[in-house]
Amino acid sequence: MTKRNGTRRAVRHAWCAAVVVGPVLLAGCGSGGDGDGNDIPPTATGTLEELAAQAHCEPKLQTDAQELRQANCTTEDGRYVLATFATDRGQREWINEANDYGGSYLVGRRWVAVSDAAVIAALRGRLGGTVETASPHHSGSGGDGGNEAEHSGHPGS
Secondary structure, eight states, rough: OOOOOOHHHHHHHHHHHHHHHHHHHHHTTTTOOOOSSSSOOOOOOOHHHHHHHHHHHOOEEEEOOOSSSEEEEEETTEEHHHHHHEEEEHHHHHHHHHTTTEEEEEETTEEEEEEEEEHHHHHHHHHHOOEEEEEEOOOOOSSSOGGGGGGGOOOOO
């Protein structure tokens, strides 16, 4: 099975940026969030810039490839990574890889926001979408939950 190197490289780049930001974002992770589910708007659509505007963010573009566009955002609710995808398949592959690292994801049609649960809840009130939460994987070492820095692909602090 052959994958296009450009797509795979863009996905890895995006994931690496999310992994670098992720531990910082997840460090403050709690059960917060005031989303009671009653005030969720329809799922937003649009370009990365249009989605960022709806989320009240001025995006700092990190990846600008045909298959994937990714930016870091900071709002009064917190920091997050916003990514848009050229295809549904590219989005699902990115999410499937990202799920190995755990975290909270707000998922819309060809876009994903990655942050801690409280930020995702606040974003959902602006962008709609579906929340996906993944537990970190435990590859190889049967440890006690482990230190993310010990997993390959995770940078140290």
